[in-house]
Amino acid sequence: MGFPxxxxxxxxxxxxxxxxxxxxxxHKGWVxxxxxEALAQALKMEPAAVTDVVKESGLRGRGGAGFPTGLKxxxxxxxxxxxxxxxxxxxxxxxxxxxxxxxxxxxxxxLLEGTAIAAHAIQAEVAYIYIRGEFTEPWAIMEQAxxxxxxxxxxxxxAIHLHRGAGAYICGEETALMNSIEGKRGNPRIxxxxxxxxxxxGLPTTINNVETLAAVPPILTRGAAWYKAMSxxxxxxxxxxxxxxxxxxxxxxxxxxxxxxxxxxLVYELSxxxxxxxxxxxxxxxxxxxxxxxxxxTERTLLDYEGCVAAGTMLGSGGxxxxxxSTDMVYQIMRLARFYAHESCAQCTQCREGTAxxxxxxxxxxxxxxxxxxxxxxxxxxxxxxxxTICVLSDSCAAPVVSGIQKFKNEFEDYIAGRRKxxxxx
Amino acid sequence: MTVTEEYRPxxxxxxxxxxxxxxxRYPTKQAALLPALWLVQRERGWISDRNMTEVxxxxxxxxxxxxxxxxxxxxxHQHPVGxxxxxxxxxxPCNICGAExxxxxxxxxxxxxxxxxxxxxxxxxxxxxxxxxxxGFATPILINDDFIENVTPEKVPDLVRKYR
Numbered sequence: 001m002g003f004p005x006x007x008x009x010x011x012x013x014x015x016x017x018x019x020x021x022x023x024x025x026x027h028k029g030w031v032x033x034x035x036x037e038a039l040a041q042a043l044k045m046e047p048a049a050v051t052d053v054v055k056e057s058g059l060r061g062r063g064g065a066g067f068p069t070g071l072k073x074x075x076x077x078x079x080x081x082x083x084x085x086x087x088x089x090x091x092x093x094x095x096x097x098x099x100x101x102x103x104x105x106x107x108x109x110x111l112l113e114g115t116a117i118a119a120h121a122i123q124a125e126v127a128y129i130y131i132r133g134e135f136t137e138p139w140a141i142m143e144q145a146x147x148x149x150x151x152x153x154x155x156x157x158x159a160i161h162l163h164r165g166a167g168a169y170i171c172g173e174e175t176a177l178m179n180s181i182e183g184k185r186g187n188p189r190i191x192x193x194x195x196x197x198x199x200x201x202g203l204p205t206t207i208n209n210v211e212t213l214a215a216v217p218p219i220l221t222r223g224a225a226w227y228k229a230m231s232x233x234x235x236x237x238x239x240x241x242x243x244x245x246x247x248x249x250x251x252x253x254x255x256x257x258x259x260x261x262x263x264x265x266l267v268y269e270l271s272x273x274x275x276x277x278x279x280x281x282x283x284x285x286x287x288x289x290x291x292x293x294x295x296x297x298t299e300r301t302l303l304d305y306e307g308c309v310a311a312g313t314m315l316g317s318g319g320x321x322x323x324x325x326s327t328d329m330v331y332q333i334m335r336l337a338r339f340y341a342h343e344s345c346a347q348c349t350q351c352r353e354g355t356a357x358x359x360x361x362x363x364x365x366x367x368x369x370x371x372x373x374x375x376x377x378x379x380x381x382x383x384x385x386x387x388x389t390i391c392v393l394s395d396s397c398a399a400p401v402v403s404g405i406q407k408f409k410n411e412f413e414d415y416i417a418g419r420r421k422x423x424x425x426x
Numbered sequence: 427m428t429v430t431e432e433y434r435p436x437x438x439x440x441x442x443x444x445x446x447x448x449x450x451r452y453p454t455k456q457a458a459l460l461p462a463l464w465l466v467q468r469e470r471g472w473i474s475d476r477n478m479t480e481v482x483x484x485x486x487x488x489x490x491x492x493x494x495x496x497x498x499x500x501x502x503h504q505h506p507v508g509x510x511x512x513x514x515x516x517x518x519p520c521n522i523c524g525a526e527x528x529x530x531x532x533x534x535x536x537x538x539x540x541x542x543x544x545x546x547x548x549x550x551x552x553x554x555x556x557x558x559x560x561x562g563f564a565t566p567i568l569i570n571d572d573f574i575e576n577v578t579p580e581k582v583p584d585l586v587r588k589y590r
Contacts (some may be wrong), residue, residue, distance in 0.1 A: 096519050101559055131500045164461065166460055167465070168499050181460075185495055245564045248522060323522060
């Protein structure tokens with residue numbers, strides 16, 4: 001569901017407060033709504049003091065990893081001897097996730113303000129916002145907002161540039177993104193060195209997700225204690241989070257709730273539940289790279305970092321994909337495997353070969369030519385694709401395959417035993 | 427066949443000024459590679475080997491290096507495409523909402539027939555792509571730079587008429 005729409009009473013509206021309000025896109029409109037006050041406040045503070053406020057708030061990275069933001073900033077050299085960089089990851093490409101797109105479309109200045117505050121905190125004079133190539137509309141809006149903010153000279157000494165991607169999911173991986181800005185193929189780098197030591201152009205760099213940075217201005221103006229108090233379940237997960245809900249629900253769209261919110265309320269109430277006559281079969285709560293939940297697990301999962309781990313999955317990017325009982329799980333898992341095979345940068349053998357073979361075996365099963373041992377073969381392959389490569393793309397391919405076989409094994413067996421009509425031509 | 431036509435550089439006049447402006451944003455020339463390739467594609471519709479050589483010369487890298495980068499990213503065209511280049515998302519979230527039917531409808535209505543092929547009149551190329559990042563608005567498609575949400579097979583005939 002697009003904006004404007006009235007927020008659901010169970011939503012906690014912070015980031016999405018001005019979604020659907022075209023005036024908030026303009027510099028004038030943003031200032032009228034209290035925008036750029038946080039930046040003015042930050043620029044008067046010592047960089048380390050800004051970092052401390054963010055640390056105290058408990059804000060964690062919203063791109064998928066959930067690393068504490070303030071702690072990440074504190075890894076940057078305190079004494080600046082060489083240029084520092086900030087990269088903003090707006091390469092939103094995780095299937096199921098479309099929240100950063102909405103932030104950039106409706107509140108571009110929230111992102112720009114958060115970017116400038118972060119740049120000040122880590123003593124960077126240049127920030128690059130890496131926007132995926134397909135996001136033509138967010139790009140145009142960000143470009144306009146940046147021009148207006150620059151004309152009003154709100155960023156002090158900080159220069160913010162937009163950098164357009166060109167179609168590569170892997171560039172959402174932090175070091176691949178840096179390579180891409182440097183004009184290289186988007187291959188992830190071996191870590192260490194970590195970006196804070198040697199990142200963009202080999203210099204100290206911090207990289208943050210769009211949603212993470214958009215949360216920073218309100219933390220500064222309303223205080224760390226206010227942010228930290230927003231937590232429904234585990235004190236280690238604080239604040240609000242945008243969840244993108246898609247798939248078989250009546251009202252797909254972005255919903256902002258407090259950390260620890262029940263997944264079942266998000267799916268059944270906020271998103272309007274299933275279509276008439278349909279029931280929930282499965283749900284992927286954190287973008288396609290995290291393990292699939294069955295119905296019973298979905299109904300007891302709490303949406304925060306710890307709650308998702310307790311349910312055997314991950315909060316990831318907050319991209320919630322809902323599948324009803326009409327779904328062919330084998331086919332959809334094959335589609336996901338095909339996605340990862342297509343997006344593998346092909347540096348590591350386990351990933352290049354593993355994603356391709358996983359896809360081939362799944363296609364074979366769907367063509368009615370699967371063998372009984374194929375499921376064990378897929379699990380064995382997945383094990384060899386997990387924790388063995390430079391980045392986690394290969395692990396991400398294994399997650400839906402392993403959890404899918406565990407939870408929906410009968411559907412795979414039906415194809416193999418010939419009880420189900422082949423979906424694909426051999 | 428011998429190529430006799432003289433090469434007309436992309437980076438001349440206004441476009442050259444744009445490239446100069448882009449170069450000021452980065453500490454190295456090489457970092458301007460992705461933006462430079464975008465300029466070439468905007469001006470010429472696709473990126474030829476000769477274009478890659480020109481970019482290489484402008485940025486102080488080798489043509490082979492440029493080709494390595496061009497082939498890594500899916501959005502750079504290495505051959506001419508239809509006047510309307512259509513990208514349809516068919517990854518899982520859109521897939522379960524009927525994206526493959528949208529592809530079929532587009533292929534039929536435009537006469538492009540085969541994904542990646544161009545219609546005989548040169549107007550349309552339809553490709554299936556992985557996640558466009560608008561899963562809540564299934565099925566999203568891109569027609570050149572126009573991002574269109576909630577496309578269904580029923581909406582395809584009107585859409586095709588509008589662009590034709």
